[in-house]
Amino acid sequence: MAYEAKTDWLPDDPINEDDVNRWEKGIQDAHKDLATHKNDMNNPHNTTKTQIGLGNVDNVQQAAKKDFDQHDQDQQRHITNEERAKWNGAQLSKITKDDGSILINIGQGYDFHSVAIGQKKTFTFYISSDAINAPPQAVRGIYLCSSSTSGEAMAMATDGGFWRKSLVNGSWSDWIKYETEEGSIKRLAVHTDNKDIHVTKSDKDKWNGAQLFKITNDVGGVLVSIADTDDFLERIVKAGKTFGTFYSTGKPTNAPSTLSTRGFFHFTSIDSNGNGTFGYVVAIDYKNNMYSNYVDGNSGWSGWKKYETEVNAQNKADKALLDAKAFVQENFTNPKLTVLTGTNAIQDARTSGESYPLGLTLMDIGQGNTTGYPLRYGIVKNEKYNNSRFTQYFYGTGNESGTYIDSTGVWIRHWWSGSGWTPWEKISGFAxxxxxxxxxxxxxxxxxxxxxxxxxxxxxxxxxxxxxxxxxxxxxxxxxxxxxxxxxxxxxxxxxxxxxxxxxxxxxxxxxxxxxxxxxxxxxxxxxxxxxxxxxxxxxxxxxxxxxxxxxxxxxxxxxxxxxxxxxxxxxxxxxxxxxxxx
Missing domain, CATH: 2.60.120.40 (Jelly Rolls)
Known part of the structure; x- marks a missing residue:
């Protein structure tokens, strides 16, 4: 059939095997027609001498022999048979050398992009895998140049792999490898046979709704239901499971709460009768109170322990604080916790402990006191229960600026009515x-x-x-x-x-x-x-x-x-x- 040309190519259209075969068939048919026409000596176009500018030439007149010999020896006007071998398969735009070998060899260190753009025409090539912007394997192919900013590279590797790369509006795509049908089938077979990433029907049957340790039934319901007439703990022990979930109202004997509860249990061992022997149970009632109980096969259940919610715990802490404040306000008044000032303050450290009031008192020691306190400035706290139970603390001011670097520390001494004051003993701020x-x-x-x-x-x-x-x-x-x-x-x-x-x-x-x-x-x-x-x-x-x-x-x-x-x-x-x- 006659050659059918495709004239609507776009820069990124794929080129397939049918396209290449169509081109080769068209070139073959053209060569056959040219050979037939060349060997036709019967003037197939009916050309006249007038058409070729010989209308005035006498049909019988011949050139002189010396003129014919001179013309016959003119190598500028004639071609050799060797030149006809070259020209019969000639190319207007060279894509191979004259002997048909690859025109451009792009090796290590050379950039395929630069070569393609720099040629500004169609060419064949060989690219080694260590060239710049080369595919990951050595290939031979053709670059079809559309313009300085558009083109298409197609290449084949020795293993049959086909590679393609496009230049569109000055931007290059990556090398894309097209796999043969045979390669795809082999790779699919390898993937299909890989049992590490596939599961069998028996695997699916095992996993569909399954649990390695069954703690619920297959529809997600509660495994153990504890009835109103049950003994809660006995029902858990005799469930015959190492793991399990449960639901219970607050009515069974030994229930953790008077409210309905849900939770789970775990036994580390089960005896020959199918009873759990060592383990625990956790239950949560519908008011979010949590309980736990532990069973020891030798000593039995330890008893329910209740855990507060954060809200309940905070409420109890707030109540305890209010109760404590009320107790302090009721039992501790100013006469029992007093800041001694003026003439009530005892500035002389040598004063007898008998002179101090009962209770807790605070005094400011200042004005460079040298009567026997550890430092010349500070605060004194007195804790006096009676004349034989009296402890006095001295606190330094904490002023460590300038020369007052030693103004930090706490000292303590005691008063005993029979022996007087003990020496000051330092208890913090050591040098x-x-x-x-x-x-x-x-x-x-x-x-x-x-x-x-x-x-x-x-x-x-x-x-x-x-x-x-x-x-x-x-x-x-x-x-x-x-x-x-x-x-x-x-x-x-x-x-x-x-x-x-x-x-x-x-x-x-x-x-x-x-x-x-x-x-x-x-x-x-x-x-x-x-x-x-x-x-x-x-x-x-x-x-x-x-x-x-x-x-x-x-x-x-x-x-x-x-x-x-x-x-x-x-x-x-x-x-x-x-x-x-x-x-």
Whole structure:
């Protein structure tokens, strides 16, 4: 049949196998017609000499032989047989090389988009998979150029895969792979045979309305119904289920509520008679009160426990608060809880406890009071039941600005009519200090010398005096003292003793290092660590220092090393309490 041309192509129309076959058939038919016409020497078009400009030529006149030979040898006007091989299948717009091979090879690093737009014409190509904007496998194909902004690329891979890519209004689509019918059938077969993602009819029959542990019937109804004449707990135990839901009115014996309830139960074991032995039940009545009960196969049911709703719990809390306020207003009046002011306030800490009123009283202590309160400013709370049951608290003002860094803390003391006031005992706001050294410190042979701790790392109450290398106790009480020194030393006899001094007098030896090497040497150097700790009872204003006795052989001088606070340190922590008397 005659070739039928399709002249209404659009840029994104798909090209299928029938289109390509139609083109090939049209080209084949055209070649056959051309060959037949070329071999027809019978003037098929009835051309006359007048039509070709030979109307005035004598029919019998011939050119001279030399003119004919010259014409016959003219290679500009004649073509060779080799050229006819080329031209019989020629292309007005080249899409292959003259020998029919692929015209453009687009390899690694080359961009298919740039090549296609840059050619501005139709061409065939080969693209490797590592080219830019290439499909994920090597392909051969043709690019049909419509314009600089529209075109269609079609390509085939060695595995039979067919790829397509379109340029529409300057925008490229992705490479789209079209699968063969054979490939689709194979892939569908693999998917169909995958039992991991498909279920059988028996699976469906098992799952339709099913539960691995049956806690309701198949229509979602209640599994266990507890009748009015039942024993609630016995009915649950004899349900013969490890899990279950239930419905009950408030009438059965041992019901959790007088209202109807719904809930669930769970037993971890069932005995040979089908009765639950260990487990629990949870029930909720229609007013949202929740109950639980636990059964132990050995000891039986523990009893119903009721859980309040948030609203009920809040209502009870509100009622308890109102009841408490009413009780306080009824039983505690101003005479029993009083702020003492004016002449009623006792400003002198030395005043006998007998002079204080009964009950709870508050007093302001100010104006730089020096009569025996822990600080010069604060608040006193008195809790006096009688003259033998009287506790007094002193609260610091909490003012930590400027020089008032020690104004935070709480102290307590007691009054006993037979022995008077106990000493003040601090119960909060304790002091702590961490001090180090700076530079190397020469150790004088044969002397007891104070260690120059002069670098504050932390000092909560500004209690350390770096000019005198001492800690001044801000309060009376017990203090924990830790000290450590790292000393430059050589391999000779050495004796180092570290002591805590209290108010300039030795209080405790806390570390002792002595070494007498078998092979003394002034050139063998090794450092020595001396570390120790002890508790020190002290009064406010007492001071604590660290001393070191240094003894050694030879003339090589010894030094405290220039190390940071984890080698050379002086730590003091106020432990509270009071400075109890020594015996």
């Amino acid at each position: 702590h200090t961490n001090v180090g050294t700076t530079g190397k410190q020469l150790l004088i042979k044969g002397e007891q010398q104070k260690v120059r701790f002069n670098r504050k790392i932390k000092d909560s109450h500004n209690a350390f005096d770096v000019t005198n290398n001492r800690f001044i106790c801000p309060n009376s009480g017990m203090f924990l003292v830790n000290a450590g020194l790292y000393i430059e030393n050589v391999q000779r006899y050495a004796n180092y003793e570290m002591e805590i001094y209290l108010n300039g007098t030795i209080y405790k030896n806390i570390a002792h290092y002595r070494n007498s090497p078998a092979n003394p040497s002034d050139s063998t150097q090794f450092n020595v660590g001396v570390y120790g700790a002890a508790t020190v009872p002290a009064n406010a204003g007492d001071y604590i220092e660290i001393y070191l006795y240094v003894g050694y052989d030879g003339d090589v001088q010894r030094y405290i090393t220039d190390n940071s606070g984890w080698y050379n340190y002086f730590d003091i922590t106020e432990m509270g309490g009071r400075n109890y008397p020594r015996f």
